[in-house]
Amino acid sequence: MKKLLLGTVLAVTAGGFSACKEDQIQEEFGVFELEFDHKVGSSSLSISAWDDTNYPYTNAMGQVYNVTNFGYYITGVQLSGPDGAFLEDHIHSSANPDEVHGYYHILESEPASKSILLKDVPAGKYNQISFTVGIPESGVQEGATGGILDPAAGAWFWNWDAGYIGLAVEGQSPSSPEVAGAFNPEHFVAVHIGGWKEVASNPNMVNNTKVITLNFEAVNVGENLEPSAHLYADVAKVLDGPSANIDFTTNYSIHSPIKDQPFAGNLAEVFSVDHSHQ
């Protein structure tokens, strides 16, 4: 098989060299910037300290809360356009952080993480983006990976059911009961959405990674252009959406694939387009 492929490559290279060279000259690339802004309903997200007893946000049940941590992984980014322009972001796992590509950990606490510059985007008109929230099987099963997927460097990772936490909301609510001896007795609230395995015979083995597709006003990619799309992620819609409404009195600690499933079902509504610009 290898020999056969090599032969083909050689034949194509030898036979089509001049044509190929001509194509390469004509091919034009540019960049595309993706920016994420975080909000809670109509307010912009503001991160509270652990000891903060102000609760600026209110869920659908009227329970107040604050947010101490919010973020998510995205991967598998694709851009497409009305005339066939297409980019599939290259994905690569490696122990060497400099070689890891195509995985992004967007964290409210790290402003630089909220902007992604996609490079080597074929020139053309684009009006749609899609990406996966969470690290799917293809990423987990690559094994240990450096950089933002390194558990020793702050990656969000479950050891016991090995895989990554795709999206997390942490905060506090006076409605969340104090639990003596618990991990955090201070009215803690945590929704950690993980789970990437699916087993046909077991409906409880769930894949909570979700592909999000969004349309935006068309922009052009090309040399010397700096187009961008600005996206929103709404924390309130993680907690209250079409498949789950959180009740902090009972549902304050969500940490397993099956418990996460209803909240993963809300993810389709969490992301939206603010605007795009040239």
Add this chain to the structure above:
Amino acid sequence: MDINASVAKRWALLALLGVTLLSQGCQKGEEPVDPYAFNYPDYFPDPTYTFDNNPITEQGFKLGKKLFFDPILSRDGTIACSNCHVQAVAFADAAHPISIGIEERIGKRNAPGLFNLGFRETFIWDGGVTHLDFVPLNAIENPLEMDDDISLVIQKLTAHPEYPTLFRQAFGTDTINGAYFLHAMAQFQLLLISAGSEYDQMLQGEKSLTPLAKTGLSIFESRCATCHDGALFTDQSFRNNGLNASHESDPGRALITAANSDKGTFKVPSLRNVAATSPYMHDARFGTLEEVLDHYDVGMVDSETLDPVFRQPDGSLGIPLTDAEKKALIVFLETLTDRDFLRNPLFFRN
């Protein structure tokens, strides 16, 4: 010298004598055996490991071995992987039925033997880990085991007088991170290949089993191989083998799958080296193979998730075995001990 010696034996001799031997399957005059190559018999399944991301090298293997024996991985520097995974008993726990962590903390399950890990689909008794790289995180961060934090482990290794050089030699990196650490650990564990038992020698046409062992093999094939299947002696499934009526104290696989039908099910263990890895079952309740076979014969406890394979047409539970059959089975199971693996100097502490 026996040119038909097992792979493990050849590695052992290689290290002991410092001589180069010919590879068993090779024609005369071919290349010498590379002790750091991932060699396995043709009757093994395809490996599951992602070697493209982490090719095994001599330096990576040796680094992984040093880490395996180093208590620096535990919070208080008292417990190494090798405390509970001892080569002489196929890297199972030689001293404790239920493994002991730092500060004499008592764990929850029996430490299983470590071998042929590059062929496994899942790890841990409950199968919660699906890639070998991630297995050590469980022992390092479990409060009942090493109770450390992987980021602190990396800090300790970075500040160590030797490790930065060893990581540079193994991976060409000036910065130790979790991924390189886990890759080194995996390289050591991957080469823990056990395929040199008497049974393997029989398969390879080098030796025949004794008549009693042959009888045991035929009983094994008809009564045990449904689950302890294939060259690895496990079909890698999760089953309830009738240990408990209630599964609350350890739900096993259901901890991962949240399925009632998985309550009380655990990974079917490999039976390679089984005579060396007493005690038996995830909770270490049986000390001898006789007790294990008595359990399958008459000791099974019913519960909703008991594997159907143990329900006999007459309504009885288990696998009926006569005393003579048990004796023959045990003689056969003893042929699965890979003595060269248990004393292969390649795996000795430096």
